[in-house]
Amino acid sequence: MNICVTGGAGFIGSHLVDRLIHDGHTVLVIDNLSSGNKEFVNPKAQFIEMDIRDSNLSSIICEFKPEYIFHEAAQTEVSVSMNNPKLDCDVNLMGLINVLNAAVTCGVKKLLMPSSAAIYGDLDTLPLDESMVGIPTSCYGLTKLTTEHYLRIYHEAFGLNYICYRYSNVYGPRQGNGGEGGVISTFAKAIANGLPITVYGDGDQTRDFIYVDDVVEANILGLENNVTGIYNISTNIASSINSIINEFKCISNSKIDVSYACERIGDIRHSRLDNKKAQQDFSFKTTFNLRDGLYKTYEYFKANK
Ligand SMILES: NC(=O)c1ccc[n+]([C@@H]2O[C@H](COP(=O)([O-])OP(=O)(O)OC[C@H]3O[C@@H](n4cnc5c(N)ncnc54)[C@H](O)[C@@H]3O)[C@@H](O)[C@H]2O)c1
Incomplete structure (x- = not known):
């Protein structure tokens, strides 16, 4: 299948690309290399150095005709989000909207992307589960929580299927x-x-703390299973x-x-996240x-x- 991965030169995205290539998919990576590294991009993937906020994003993605998009590109630092909320909002929300519009225009089967445990903020009833109402304590957590609502609205209004993962601390x-x-x-x-x-x-x-290969496996399960919605991806340890x-x-x-x-x-x-919902809905388990x-x-x- 043709699969587009934004942020595919980054930590999680590059491991995901390796797995997709290993599984026989044709992969397009879009990344502006702001925190990623070109050397991490699998040589069998196509690579375009581009910002997700670029007005040409949709035409570049549509030309590739992806069946799925993994959107891993983001401003990922809590401290940056507090020192420069505008930048965090610009990349994580304006960039997101650009990707969502591309996904709708190209008619992808599903958009798969991370949210974060940061959406829960300082809730002290552990483990945290998906039904709890998060109160983010950082601008990063807020853009991730807002992301989840954009996904829901694009699903309801434009029929875009999605799966959104609240990763715990990936390493x-x-x-x-x-x-x-x-x-x-x-x-x-x-x-x-x-x-x-x-x-x-x-x-x-x-x-x-969850190992990156387990996070990649969760993404693959989201590709293979007919599930939509928000899931904690964690060890619960x-x-x-x-x-x-x-x-x-x-x-x-x-x-x-x-x-x-x-x-x-x-x-x-x-911080500890319950992962029962992912276990039940698509047999997620850590290895x-x-x-x-x-x-x-x-x-x-x-x-x-
Ligand atoms: N690492 C964690 O523990 C963790 C936890 C929860 C959620 N996440 C989320 O997972 C995703 C991947 O995180 P990561 O840890 O691999 O971070 P990372 O910084 O290694 O990867 C992010 C990638 O996105 C690219 N990027 C950033 N801004 C861009 C832009 N405007 N246009 C194009 N590309 C851009 C960067 O160059 C980088 O390659 C992010 O959405 C992050 O918020 C990570």
Whole structure:
């Protein structure tokens, strides 16, 4: 099948493209390389360097005649969204509308894209499930929540099928420091280079870390199954930052120089997402445990110092 992936030069998008190519699809990647890397783009994919806000986006995508679009391109940094809400809104909403219009114009079978756990904000009833009403605490969370409503409205008004994934904290090879799951890649890079790491807070804060291949699998299941709507994609397991450091000590077989700094304003204490809905509706399950995922991530950063 012909499949278009925006953000296919980024962390998650490039892994997704690798899997689609492996599965025999013809893939067009559209990415402006603002945080992505051309070297991550599978050489068997077609690549166009373009901004998703470009007025030619629709004609470029329609020319390719995709059956499906994966829209992974986004401004992904919470801090950027707070320092420059206009940029975050421009890329994540104006860019989104451009992609939605292209999807409708080209008549794709489905648009598949991420939202984020950031839409839940600071709700403290864990695990978080899809029925809870999110109150985002960042502009990034707000653009992601608004994204979900755009998808619903385009579905109702224009018949665009969609699946939208609230990823928890994704980690794995190729991840940059800036995005959401960034703490693991930051640690892995530093430890691979023998550098010290800094923990903000006491390290007992927890996150729901999911390995990138499990996220890619969720996207493939969304392609293969006739499902529409919003789904948490997560492990439903809470891991503390200190437990991550302990795993890295075993994996790297080295002493790690850890210092603790003040908690950052706006950081939430605990986050864990229920994934029952995805399990029930399209048999989603994770296959990577934390140690295996951390090992693969560490090995990648050691080999790419
Ligand atoms: N990494 C996580 O833990 C996580 C969690 C929840 C949701 N998400 C979402 O998953 C998606 C992928 O995130 P990622 O972690 O791979 O980030 P990433 O920064 O590695 O990838 C984003 C890609 O989009 C491209 N891009 C950005 N703005 C663009 C624009 N205006 N036009 C064209 N391309 C543009 C970048 O160059 C990059 O290649 C994003 O929508 C992000 O919000 C990620």
